[in-house]
Amino acid sequence: MRSPARPLTTGLRALLAATVAAAGLTATVVAAPPASAATTVDGLTQATAAASCWEIKQLNGSAPSGQYWILTPQLKVPTRIYCDQTTDGGGWALIGRGRENWTYNYDGLGTPAEVAGTVSGTGAFAPRQLGAATVTALMGGKRIDDPTYGSGVRLRRATDQAGATWQESRWTFRSDSRDRWTWAFGAGLPLASFTIGGGSGAEATTRNVGTDDAFQRIWTAEDAANGYTRGFTYGSQVTGSTSASSYIYSKNAGGVYGVPFTQVYLRPKLMSSQLSFASVPNAGTAAETIRAAPRSGALATSWGVTGLGAGGTAETAGEVQAFAQIGGTVYVGGNFTTVQKGASASGSDVVSQPYLAAFDATTGDYLRSFTPRLDNQVKSLAALPNGKLAVGGEFTSVDGSARKGLVVLDPQSGALDASWTTNLVNKLTGGIVSVRGLDVGGSYLYLTGAFTHFTRPDGSERYAKGGARINLSTGVVDTAWNPDFNGTGTAVDASDDGSAVYFSGYFTTMRGGAAADRAAAISTASGAAKVADWQPTFSTAGSARYQQAVKQVGGKVWLGGSQHSMFSYDPSTFALENAHITKDGGDLQAITGGNGLVFGGCHCEQWNYSDTTQFDTTSPGSTSTTWSQADKIYYVGAWDARTGDYAPEFTPEMRARQGRGAWALMVASDGTLWAGGTMTSAVKENGANQWVGGFARFAVRPHTAPSRPSNLAVSVSGTTSQLTWSGSAPSGGTFEVLRNDRVIGLTTANQLSVAGASSGDRFAVRAADGWGNRSASTAVVGPPAGSVTTVPVVTAGSTWSYLVDNTVAVPSTWRTPTFDASGWRTGTAALGWGTGAIATNVDVPSGSTRPLTSYFRKQVTVRNAAALTSLVLTTRADDGIAVYVNGTEVGRSNLPAGTLTAGTYATSAQSTATATASPVSWDVPTSLIGSNGAVTIAVEVHSNYRLTPSMSMDLTLTGTS
Known part of the structure; x- marks a missing residue:
């Protein structure tokens, strides 16, 4: 068995080039799209690949x-x-x-x-x-x-x-x-x-x-x-x-x-015969690209953040809790104390820079010029339209100035923006101010968290509880827009069309005592009225019903939180659309979108269960399931933004301190996913494990089509078609050569020899990378006119001898050229009974028992048989069929292996219509033709059961010369 080229398959990226001999090639002809030419199906070559x-x-x-x-x-x-x-x-x-x-x-x-x-x-x-x-x-x-x-x-x-x-x-x-x-x-x-x-x-x-x-x-x-x-x-x-x-x-x-x-x-x-390949248009196939999911292997890490600061050791006080990007810089906020390079860094590779630091968006390197000094953790970040950085959290001092919960910083140095002087106050029990969510919508900065009032330098105080918005041009809170939640908010997201703002949190009511059950959709119009009565679905009847993340991505609003729920809702009706549960592990803690995907972060390191809202039925040992599919997840998962289905091709493998997982996600401008939380290690693209400090980065997969090949030319030498074309195979990729409706060869060369030339051949070539992206193919090209001649040996509707009789024993010699079938009846194909187009009814008389097996014979003489280069026999399996040429079996379908007898049952039952629509074909060796061109074709058709309502037989044999 010859050593093959390594095939490209979905999700795998290894290809092995096959080098073929070249020949001088000449004219090209665009062929009309006929039915696919039949080929041998033995699995021994790419061109003769089998279905299974x-x-x-x-x-x-x-x-x-x-x-x-x-x-x-x-x-x-x-x-x-x-x-x-x-x-x-x-x-x-x-x-x-x-x-x-x-x-x-x-x-x-x-x-x-x-x-x-x-x-x-x-x-x-x-x-x-x-x-x-x-x-x-x-x-x-x-x-x-x-x-x-x-x-x-x-x-x-x-x-x-x-x-x-x-x-x-x-x-x-x-x-x-x-x-x-x-x-x-x-x-x-x-x-x-x-x-x-x-x-x-x-x-x-x-x-x-x-x-x-x-x-x-x-x-x-x-x-x-x-x-x-x-x-x-x-x-x-x-x-x-x-x-x-x-x-x-x-x-x-x-x-x-x-x-x-x-x-x-x-x-x-x-x-x-059961497979249906799409026919190739004369203009060729269209380009194909994969979705822009991140690579599962993390980018190499140098710098990260470590240490726990004043936020303490609570689950909600992880090292990384927020990302934002401005220009070529990514800002990382959280409860860390130190920025360092590598797991065992020392000296200048260890920098005291608590709670907020800047990194190069492309390389991930630490940027030492950004040096704000905060006294407590950062929980949210937002890039403002004027290029400044908004920072929310639980700090009370920034660069020695009293600032509670919210500041705006210069993106280069980290210095305070003097024009933003608003402070927040929390007059509820505990009194800690916490800004947990920030988002820009139109001319406002929206925020949520734990606070009740805003104060100005003049001592004036404005009431806004749990949620608020600040006018970006004045820096003043809008007192006419106050959700007035009765609990802490955890995340905020301005809708894509600017008409609403979505909140998640621990609250149960809002302004005027209206119900807001841990999630709310609020109009951006003055007054902060509810857009709709959004009643989220909860995955358990227990008390753990908080929500921690909300984000509109495309046509869905995603809400994640307690008891491991990651659910999507229609933004018009807020009806539940998609439901996923992550288990074992836990709650959803962050949601973002990008490149047609939705990303969710959680303290989950086991499974994502799709299409279920019921946390208690996802126990891995339970046989009573409400879910449709299970896939692996390591702290960060991806879902298709359009369908809401889980995207299992992104499976990053990470470890996290105490398993607390991902609390911050961001898709950078170059498509790279930044995932942060309590991360301690991540597996790279090469499979090696590496240290990470609080966050890991995942580059987007290649998702553009390779360059299209050109100048395809075909000539015929003997029984072989010689193909050449122009273009370069993609790095790590290959050319895919199509004949008729399927790929029959892979190569990195610009040429291929294809055996078994036929006048009906239609060739095209496309380029494929190692990820599943394919170029548009060349236009279809056929062999030069006259280089291959089609010779009809047996045409459809021919006359056949037949024996359909349960009382007559058929000798084993019935299929040989010397057998005397003069006593058999004759009729025009299609021969059979029941449904479908039957020219000759061969059914037994009423009251008689049908045989399981019906026999057919035809003898023809081929003129100039020595000039034939190939023979293709096409028939139908209704129900099972075996065909012999000059006594040698050339193919069988829907029949068991081994010796066939009159009592052999077909392995499956097919209607005449189904069998006709799915013909079976075999290559017939030209060596089987007799020296004088004599050809005897013998066919036995087996039924799956004696009372089958239909049986039929017709056959064509076509040669090329």
């Missing part, structure tokens, strides 16, 4: 286990997959393998080539997993939980440390939630049934399933009991070893909770 490992096994019962090329419309390009063609009838696709340290992340681990290339042995112990999008694409648009097209999840686990014995297990997903693949098994995906070795059961979850505490146990959750090891762990009675060569690993003393080397398989039961 299952199809390969069905078409060739002797196909060995090994690496094959698989292609579905969702995969987009042929992808190298290891197929187990032995176990339980074969057809199993390996999607992951390894011992300990599997990932829950959407992108998996490694490349498809790595998954398929090393499938067993100690060299396979380090896990490699296909990205979740690739696994989903292997299903060809079918649901993961659809038993019609799959056999559930198969786990093959070592049962001894030497790797000499193995165990087979199966999971079948419950049919209410597994529309796409996820590796987040520890979240407790609901199972309909399971078998583990000799044990079985139902209504379990992937988190912890089994019938004993030994070998009939599969535990995927991280827990103290198993040393927080990720894998497909046995029970506590199975011992492992820390040895690098042991097939069962254990991190715990005594070797308990052994983690075995495991292979994970799926079996998509797809045939090429």
Whole structure:
């Protein structure tokens, strides 16, 4: 088997160039868009990629286990997959393998080539997993939980440390939630049934399933009991070893909770005839780009913030609580005392700069010229239209001047803006002023927090409680606009259209005693009236009902807070639109938007459960679920701003002091996401862990299309089409060569040889980077006129001999050229019975028993057969069909492997309309034609059951010369 090019798949970025020979090329012709030319489907080359490992096994019962090329419309390009063609009838696709340290992340681990290339042995112990999008694409648009097209999840686990014995297990997903693949098994995906070795059961979850505490146990959750090891762990009675060569690993003393080397398989039961690839327009394909999500790996960190200041150690007093950007500077505010470079910094790399510091927006380097001196924590920041920086928090002094809760600073030096002299007062119990939220809307600065009054230098006092707005031109609070909340506000956001301001917090009423249940939408018109009666949904009936973050992003208002809720609402009606719960872990603490995404920060380090408002039903061990999908989350998650769906491709891996997570988020002008809180480490793009001081940065993924190739030319040399084009392959990317409706080759060169030239071929070339961005393709080009001639050998509607009789035994020689079929009846195709366009009804008389198998024969003579370069046979499977040319089987569909008899049932039932709409095709070796051009075509059609209401047969055989 030849060494392949590494295929590009969604979420994975590794490509291996394939170099091909060049030839002199000449004229080009734009071809009209005919039906796709048929090709051999054996999975041995990119051009002959199969729909599944299952199809390969069905078409060739002797196909060995090994690496094959698989292609579905969702995969987009042929992808190298290891197929187990032995176990339980074969057809199993390996999607992951390894011992300990599997990932829950959407992108998996490694490349498809790595998954398929090393499938067993100690060299396979380090896990490699296909990205979740690739696994989903292997299903060809079918649901993961659809038993019609799959056999559930198969786990093959070592049962001894030497790797000499193995165990087979199966999971079948419950049919209410597994529309796409996820590796987040520890979240407790609901199972309909399971078998583990000799044990079985139902209504379990992937988190912890089994019938004993030994070998009939599969535990995927991280827990103290198993040393927080990720894998497909046995029970506590199975011992492992820390040895690098042991097939069962254990991190715990005594070797308990052994983690075995495991292979994970799926079996998509797809045939090429079931797939529908989009036809390529004559002008070529359009460009494709991925959404601009951040990279999951953090940018390299040099500077950060550390130490806890006067704000104390409360959960709401983390190191980083606010970001703002002005020009090329990002300002970081919080409860920190020190700015330092690296985890073990000393000397000039440790700077006392408490509560507020500035960093270069591009490099992240500390900017020493910005030196404000505050005496307590900063909780909110806002860039003002005049280029100044508004700062809110719990401070009482700035640069030696008495300033409570709110100041405006020079963005270069940090000096006080003398024109802003307003101070805040809190006359409630405790008396601490806290400005927790700032946002600019129109000509006002809106703020929220804990305060009741504003004072001016002249001693005048203005009442504004929990929420207020300050005129940006005068610096004076607007007393005609006072929400008058009865509790502390936590966040404020001016609406995109300027008509409303959204608040979140601990309050329950507002101005005039009107209900405002921890969230409010207030008109920007004078009087601060409610825009609508917004009654948020709460995830629990308990007392923890506060909300901590609110933000409009696009057409949704997002509200996050207690009991781990991240919900979106319609800004017109405030009806609930999307609901997500993060668990285990906790509350949502920050929300921002950018690049078509919504970002939420939380003290959550486990799972995001989609489409549920019920906190209590997201227990990972519960089989009673109200959620639709579970994905991994580490303190920061992303959601699609338009649909509200979770965006699992962004899975940053971080650690945070005391697990308190992210309290501040900002998308910078260059698309980089800044995530701050109590962060202590983050995994970089290369997989290495690094120290971070309070915040990490995540650059946006490439999301623009590569340059379009040009000057595609095609010529034919013998039976091979020679293609050349202009342009450069993207760095880390490739050219994708399309023939008719699918990709049949990947290369970094500007040329490709394509076997099996046909006059109907339609070629196009596009460029693809390693992320899933694709250029528009070249216009479609066909072979030069006259270089390939189509030769009709058998046309549709031809006359056939047939035998449909349950009382006649058919000898094994019926398919050979010498068999005498003169006693058979003849008729014009399509032949059959029931629905559809039937030219000849071949049904048995009423009262007779239909046979399971119907037989058809036709003999033709091909003139100048030696000039033929290829033959393509196209027919339908209604229900199952096998075709022979001069006694040799050339293809079968919807039939089991092995010897066929008159009593063999088709593997599935299809209507005539369905079978006609999904023809099956096979390449026929020209060597099968007799020396005198004689061709005998023999066809056997098998029904799925004797009372089937329809059966039909028609066939074409077309050659090229």
